[in-house]
Every structure is written in structure tokens, then in C-alpha cells.
Amino acid sequence: MPSIFRPDLRLHRVEQIDVALLRRLHIDALLLDVDCTLKPYRSQALAQSVVDWIGQLRREGIGLCLVSNGRGTRVRPIAERLDLPLVAAALKPLPHGCRAAIARMEFDPRRTAMVGDQLFTDVMAGRLAGIFTILVDPIRPEQEPWYTRLKRPVERFLVRGVAHRPRGEEPSI
Numbered sequence: 550m551p552s553i554f555r556p557d558l559r560l561h562r563v564e565q566i567d568v569a570l571l572r573r574l575h576i577d578a579l580l581l582d583v584d585c586t587l588k589p590y591r592s593q594a595l596a597q598s599v600v601d602w603i604g605q606l607r608r609e610g611i612g613l614c615l616v617s618n619g620r621g622t623r624v625r626p627i628a629e630r631l632d633l634p635l636v637a638a639a640l641k642p643l644p645h646g647c648r649a650a651i652a653r654m655e656f657d658p659r660r661t662a663m664v665g666d667q668l669f670t671d672v673m674a675g676r677l678a679g680i681f682t683i684l685v686d687p688i689r690p691e692q693e694p695w696y697t698r699l700k701r702p703v704e705r706f707l708v709r710g711v712a713h714r715p716r717g718e719e720p721s722i
């Protein structure tokens with residue numbers, strides 16, 4: 550697989566990204582995709598496990614910023630509910646949204662990871678921005694718009710050789 554599409558780490562859910570894992574990876578800031586990463590595309594509802602996970606990372610001092618391709622009017626309520634900063638209309642896979650978030654939050658790009666559910670937006674944007682990338686399985690992908698669903702079989706093909714890391718397993722990085 551071309552490295553531009555290769556996530557550094559593949560997990561099933563964001564909740565698997567715990568502080569112990571981040572410490573081992575020397576990461577202390579996360580850029581978070583919103584749709585299908587934190588919540589289903591057509592829902593504004595956040596799972597309690599995701600809200601709790603955000604709260605836990607915040608208490609541990611992990612920097613957090615949402616980076617979404619969604620329009621601000623649609624994504625901002627989620628940012629407000631989670632009390633997180635937001636870069637909306639980020640135009641991933643272009644790296645500008647990631648870079649803007651890193652600059653605004655004064656994150657160290659060497660210690661920042663992009664977390665998302667799509668190779669062709671999140672992983673590619675993170676790669677182009679030169680940061681660590683974590684791919685998670687999409688939440689309820691059947692709700693996505695047709696142009697996203699079209700890309701899913703290609704994405705599954707490209708990541709077929711990248712194993713999921715189950716919770717607790719040491720990443721080989």
C-alpha cells in the first residue's frame with residue numbers, strides 16, 4: 550500500500566486509545582475526526598463511552614481538537630457539547646486543517662496524532678501534515694452519504710494488510 554494511505558495504528562474504536570497507549574507512543578495531542586469516528590453521520594448523539602473517553606483524556610492533560618470536513622453549522626454543536634475546539638470545513642485530505650489545528654492549539658506536531666475513520670481523508674491528511682495517524686472502524690457507515698460509501702470497498706482493500714491492535718497489545722512502533 551502506498552504509505553500515504555497507511556495508518557500508523559489501526560484500532561476498532563476511539564475508546565481503545567487510552568493514556569497508557571499514548572504515553573508509549575509519545576503522543577500528547579489528538580486531532581479528532583467527528584463523523585463516523587465519534588458519532589454516526591446522521592446523528593448528533595454521542596455515546597456515553599465517547600463522552601467519558603474525552604473526559605478521561607482531558608483530565609490526563611492530552612490536547613484535543615476536532616478537525617472535521619463538515620460545515621461549522623452542523624459540527625459546532627458537537628464541539629460545544631464536548632467543550633472542544635473545532636476546525637470545521639477542514640478539506641481533508643489536504644493537510645491545512647490539521648496544520649491549522651496544531652498551530653492554533655500550539656501542539657507539537659511530533660507528538661500529535663490524527664484520529665479518523667477514513668483513509669482518503671483522515672489518514673491522508675495526517676500523513677501530508679507529517680503527523681502520526683490512527684485509523685478506527687467507522688461507526689454506522691451505512692448512514693454515510695453515497696460518495697463516502699463508494700470509497701469504503703477501496704479503503705477496506707487498501708488496509709487489508711494492516712491488523713487491528715486489540716486493547717492492551719503493544720503496538721510495534
Ligand SMILES: [Mg+2]
Pocket residue numbers: 582583584585586665666667
Ligand atoms: Mg469520518
